[in-house]
Amino acid sequence: MNKISDDISKDLKDQPKFSSDLGEKDQDHHTFDIGEQSTLKKIQHFLHGNPTIVPVIILVLSVIGFGFLAGGKFFSAFNLSLIVQQVTIVGILAAAQTLIILTAGIDLSVAAMMVLASVFMGKLSVEMGIPTLPAIAVGMVSGVATGAFNGLLVTRLKLPPFIVTLGTWNIFFALVIFFTGSQSIRSSDIEIQAPLLHFWGERINLGGFVFTYGAFLMIGIFIFLWFLLNKTAWGRHVYAIGDDKEAAELSGIRTDRMLVSIYAVAGLVVAIGAWVSIGRVGSVSPTSFYEGNLDSITAVVIGGTSLFGGRGTIIGSLFGALIVGVFSSGLSIAGLDVLWQRFALGCLIIIAVGIDQWIRKVSN
Amino acid sequence: MEPILVAKNLSKKYGKVVALESANLELYPGEVLGVIGDNGAGKSTLIKVLCGAVTPDSGEILLDGKIVTFTSPIEARTLGIETVYQNLALSPALSITDNMFLGREIRQKGFMGKFLKFLDKKAMEDEARKRLSELGLLTIQNINQLVETLSGGQRQGVAVARATSFGTKVVIMDEPTAALGVKESRRVLELIGEVRARGIPIILISHNMPHVFEVADRIHVHRLGTRLCVIDPKKYEMSDAVAFMTGAKEPPRS
16 A cells, blocks of 8 residues: 555656746747748638638639629629529528527528418418418518427437438428418419518619619628627627537526527528518419528538538628529529539539638647 | 635435545635545545535535525526636637626627627627736737637636636636646646635645645545545645545544
């Protein structure tokens, strides 16, 4: 027994003693001397501090690139504004998706939630004769409820968001078929019974640029969410949860409650998207936007938000959605087959995630 | 002098394993109490009970002479018992300011703050800068720097600054130097001195004997789920402490 303690005490004596002169030298430790770095390192650091730059650069390059490739037709005011119109719905879904992905989650059910909300709006106002505004309100409630439902499953049952939303995607889609009987609500009926549902589809012409009201609403949603994420405690908590959930919990954030509220806010944004989508498509079709879930994830990822949570900007997702729009439009004007649009999009996703991984290495 | 924090007869069993058996602990104002013990001595359970992460089977905790109960670290924190965890519980992707005020943000005054819930970033930055400079960490230049760009010792500094910022009565530090190099450990030990100088008592749990002997005013030796003895680091050698800890030597009678 004594031998052990002797051994240990010998070990202790061998430990380096701290001399006071270390304190002096230690001072330089607190200055942030970045020192000499390779250009590549500098770029890495810069991108790490400014995550929105990558999607902006890709957007500018792709606009210029397709300008050369597809000629003046691409650059026409009409076409450029058409791209904005076309990305409106995916953009709004991407805004909601960004909130979820920032928490290190993923929501495969956003498009199904949106179609379900639009079915409520259309069914109630067109087929059941309820005034349009209350019908829209029911649609909004449906969005918040379905979003919160996802959030509750994620927090109460402690299931991964991927599995929860894979399940609810199917459930919401089945509900859509149940309520509609697979029948679309026709555009002409909506126009007569509830023209307010088409409001966001109306267009204004600004010197050749044609915008729908919905496009402005989409931009408004992004600005609103930007303020929410950057200027409020709620927003900082979204990032904190995605970054390190346990640390957030120990800091006094009620993470479960926060997560449910994040999913509910995403649901509300999706429901606003439902209203806009009726204006954009004209009719309410149970099978529309079937790929909207994946399109929204694509936009968020290309927009520089990390799938591992805690990193990214909401504005990046707007650029991400625009990049997808520019690619589809440019490639089709250039006369390339749809298959090449998908091919290019696939490459873009992999490159975007690759760049994200590379930038993230900076913290190690 | 009355102790600020007292643990009386704390017991905790996990199944058949006894982690704590009527353990006692007293922390006096303005002191650094080192807590040492062999692996499995129940040291970490004792600390988890004090910081609210574990609820004891029996026994009581008194803070400022009043019996307190808490069921989570957050409740313990609202009472004034702050813990600096070994993993620091910081969010690396957020700034120093964001981290220091995480969960306790300052809102703007008037309409902007009350209804739009806007944060008062300026007030938070000023306060964060003040706290860091009080602890001699002003050399952290940019208060909006992301925590992930800081060194291990600097992160520790941010965590300590956060722990001592909100009307704190007691700070518990769990292995603050375990992950750090020699120089950085040095800085953290100085930091512990700064916190004590500001009148906040500290419970320091560490495996590192030289560190404990350097900064602690008294050393609580934990063995077999209970307090074996409290020793004065000036009167005993490190080898004595290790001998008490491992049971190789009989503890002094007190």
